[in-house]
Every structure is written in C-alpha cells, then in structure tokens.
Amino acid sequence: MDQMSIVARADGLFAPVSLGELTLSNRVVMSPMTRRRAGPGDTAGHLQAEYYAQRAEAGLLIAESAQVSPQGRDAAGTPGIHSAAQVAGWRLTTDAVHARGGRIMLQLWHVGRVAHPLLRPDGALPVGPSAIAAPGMAETPDGPRPYPVPQALSPAGIADVVAQFRAAAANARAAGFDGIELHAGNGFLLDQFLRASSNRRTDAYGGSIANRLRLLLEVTEAVCEVWPAGRVGVRISPINPWGGMQDSDPAALFGAAAAALSVRNIAYLHVAEARTRRPMFGWSRLRDRFGGAYIANGGFDRYCAEAALSSGRADLISFGRAFIANPDLVQRLRLGVALRPADPAVYYGGGAVGYTDYPSLSLQQRMMRPAYDWRRAALARLHWW
Numbered sequence: 049m050d051q052m053s054i055v056a057r058a059d060g061l062f063a064p065v066s067l068g069e070l071t072l073s074n075r076v077v078m079s080p081m082t083r084r085r086a087g088p089g090d091t092a093g094h095l096q097a098e099y100y101a102q103r104a105e106a107g108l109l110i111a112e113s114a115q116v117s118p119q120g121r122d123a124a125g126t127p128g129i130h131s132a133a134q135v136a137g138w139r140l141t142t143d144a145v146h147a148r149g150g151r152i153m154l155q156l157w158h159v160g161r162v163a164h165p166l167l168r169p170d171g172a173l174p175v176g177p178s179a180i181a182a183p184g185m186a187e188t189p190d191g192p193r194p195y196p197v198p199q200a201l202s203p204a205g206i207a208d209v210v211a212q213f214r215a216a217a218a219n220a221r222a223a224g225f226d227g228i229e230l231h232a233g234n235g236f237l238l239d240q241f242l243r244a245s246s247n248r249r250t251d252a253y254g255g256s257i258a259n260r261l262r263l264l265l266e267v268t269e270a271v272c273e274v275w276p277a278g279r280v281g282v283r284i285s286p287i288n289p290w291g292g293m294q295d296s297d298p299a300a301l302f303g304a305a306a307a308a309l310s311v312r313n314i315a316y317l318h319v320a321e322a323r324t325r326r327p328m329f330g331w332s333r334l335r336d337r338f339g340g341a342y343i344a345n346g347g348f349d350r351y352c353a354e355a356a357l358s359s360g361r362a363d364l365i366s367f368g369r370a371f372i373a374n375p376d377l378v379q380r381l382r383l384g385v386a387l388r389p390a391d392p393a394v395y396y397g398g399g400a401v402g403y404t405d406y407p408s409l410s411l412q413q414r415m416m417r418p419a420y421d422w423r424r425a426a427l428a429r430l431h432w433w
C-alpha cells in the first residue's frame with residue numbers, strides 16, 4: 049500500500065462509524081476502567097461526571113464496571129447500578145457527557161468469587177460457579193486476605209444473577225446511558241462460568257462449551273429484554289489468566305461465544321487481546337465469527353490502531369491507560385503529539401488527584417504538528433499483519 053492510501057485509511061480512526069443503533073463521531077473508544085472513587089452507597093457523583101465529560105470527545109466512552117448487586121461487589125469505591133441513589137448519581141455523568149456531544153455506555157459486572165465476606169454488608173461468602181477459590185488476595189478493610197472458597201451457585205442462585213443483570217440494565221437505561229456492556233472477561237463471574245479452571249459444574253451450566261456459555265447467553269438475552277440488542281456489547285478477554293482463568297481450548301470456547309453472540313445481534317464484541325497481540329491465538333478468526341462490530345483493545349498506540357483498522361481486522365479501537373492521563377486523547381492522537389504517562393499509584397481510590405486533574409493540551413501545543421512517523425507506521429503494519 050502506498051503512503052497516500054495509508055493516510056486515507058488512517059483518517060478512519062477519526063471518521064464517524066455506526067455501532068449497532070449508535071452513530072459515533074470517531075472510532076476511538078475509552079475502555080472501561082475501575083477507578084474506585086464512588087461515594088457512600090457506591091454512588092457515582094459530580095466527580096465521575098467531570099471525569100467522563102472531560103473525555104467526551106471519544107467516539108464512545110465505556111464507563112467503569114458497575115456492580116449489578118451488593119453480592120457482585122469486590123472492593124470499596126466501585127460504583128453500583130442497583131439502587132435508586134446510584135441511578136440518580138449516574139444521571140449526572142450521562143447528562144454531562146451528552147451535553148458535550150458524547151456517547152456513553154455502562155459496563156455491568158458481577159465479580160463472583162473474587163470477593164470477600166469483609167467486603168459485603170451482610171458478611172456472606174462470595175458466589176461462583178463451583179466451590180473453588182481464586183488465587184490471590186482480596187483487599188479488605190482489615191488488609192489483604194486470601195480469596196475464600198465461594199459458595200457454588202444453585203440453579204435458583206443463577207436465575208437470581210440473571211435477574212440482577214436484567215434489573216441493572218434497566219437501571220442503566222433509567223440513568224440515561226446509551227447502552228450497556230456486559231463484562232464477561234478478566235476473571236469475573238461470567239468469565240468464571242466460561243472457563244474450565246473455575247467451572248467444574250456437572251449440571252446444564254458446566255462441562256461442555258455449550259453449557260459453559262449458557263449463563264452469558266441467558267444474561268445477554270435478559271438484558272436484551274430491556275435494551276435493543278443494537279445497544280448491547282459484550283467484553284471478553286480470552287487469554288487473560290488473571291483470577292486463575294484457564295481453559296484447555298480458548299480458541300474453541302471464545303469462537304463459540306462469538307458465534308452465539310452474533311446470532312443474538314448484539315452491537316459489538318469488545319476483545320481485550322493483550323499487549324503482545326499474540327497472533328497465534330487467531331484474533332481474526334474470532335472476529336470472522338461475529339457479525340457485529342469488533343472493538344480491539346490492549347496496548348494500542350496511534351500507529352497500531354491505524355494498522356488494525358486499515359487491515360480491516362477491527363472496526364474500532366479502545367484505549368485504556370492512555371485515557372487516564374490524556375483527557376483529550378482523541379485530539380492528541382489526531383495531532384500525533386506525545387501522550388502523558390499515567391501514574392499507577394493513583395489508579396484506584398482517592399479524589400480528583402490523578403483523576404480529573406490531568407490537563408488538556410494548551411493552545412500552543414495544539415498548534416504543533418509533529419511529522420507523521422512513516423517508519424513507525426510501517427513497523428506497526430509489519431508487526432501486526
């Protein structure tokens with residue numbers, strides 16, 4: 049491909065795009081990121097509204113995981129979407145983002161076994177597909193504690209989880225979001241049901257791939273009762289081992305998930321691919337099995353994003369950490385100016401510091417136009433495809 053056509057395709061990152069029922073102003077998506085700054089009652093408030101509004105230039109913001117129930121909470125400071133106060137709190141965010149012309153969806157999660165009784169108001173054990181503890185430690189008010197052996201969900205408990213997601217999806221609608229994303233990755237409850245390492249059930253929710261997919265599909269169908277499918281996305285992370293996630297055949301498992309979700313006509317599949325890309329996993333085969341939009345995530349910079357879009361391997365690109373310290377990331381990517389590094393020490397908890405206090409580009413910085421780095425662009429294409 050010659051240089052002119054690379055430039056023409058590169059513009060695609062900043063071109064409008066359809067995503068299910070939504071029309072987005074560009075293909076830059078803000079990946080969901082837990083920041084643990086919710087107020088009493090796990091409510092988002094003015095602080096979150098300011099944070100997301102600062103980033104509203106993204107084609108789509110996906111707000112951090114919100115727990116669908118008290119049972120689904122993992123740590124202090126994560127917001128919920130199961131109470132009237134939480135709905136009212138999130139309304140501040142959706143209004144602020146919409147006032148700036150942005151689009152925002154909410155990620156819904158239930159953390160399943162990666163929780164601790166000390167993090168639950170009722171002191172109850174966390175739940176999971178099977179009575180198998182996750183490796184690692186929970187951050188409790190009394191300090192780090194090993195994750196306990198969870199209570200294996202009964203069939204009635206599973207039905208209750210599905211109902212929790214349905215109710216939370218309805219709440220997200222009442223709060224003014226443009227859609228919802230189901231968190232089926234990163235070792236949380238829906239992922240725990242998908243993977244063989246955490247799911248040893250012998251009933252209709254365990255064993256075969258079709259059975260391990262059942263909860264995700266039931267939840268997807270439940271949320272599609274309160275949202276049009278064109279405003280629902282699902283996030284998966286096929287090779288992320290966090291939380292003790294393993295499967296003997298992730299390509300078969302997630303290929304089947306992509307195909308089954310495609311039949312349900314949801315808007316998008318959001319895939320945390322990992323920083324190394326790992327082409328041997330066959331990301332493009334996953335994408336080929338899904339009819340909606342494919343959002344790729346994990347370690348992208350401008351040049352890798354352009355390469356992924358211009359090859360047709362992804363429809364949109366989501367950026368996580370880059371959005372933390374660069375509220376005007378879209379503008380910075382467009383201008384090609386350097387990105388500020390984020391400070392991991394303030395990823396979680398606290399207030400405005402490391403959250404809403406990262407500056408946007410000054411007028412002078414916006415006037416600078418660094419030369420397009422053709423070498424990096426060519427390397428990104430070689431590295432990727």
Ligand SMILES: Cc1cc2nc3c(=O)[nH]c(=O)nc-3n(C[C@H](O)[C@H](O)[C@H](O)COP(=O)(O)O)c2cc1C
Nearest residue numbers: 079080081082112113320346347348367368369395
């Ligand atoms: C502070 C922090 C919090 C995160 N919280 C979430 C989350 O709530 N839900 C989720 O799906 N991923 C979460 N992630 C993962 C990001 O969405 C993203 O997949 C990851 O940072 C890789 O993308 P990047 O290389 O562009 O940062 C989080 C990442 C970070 C750094």
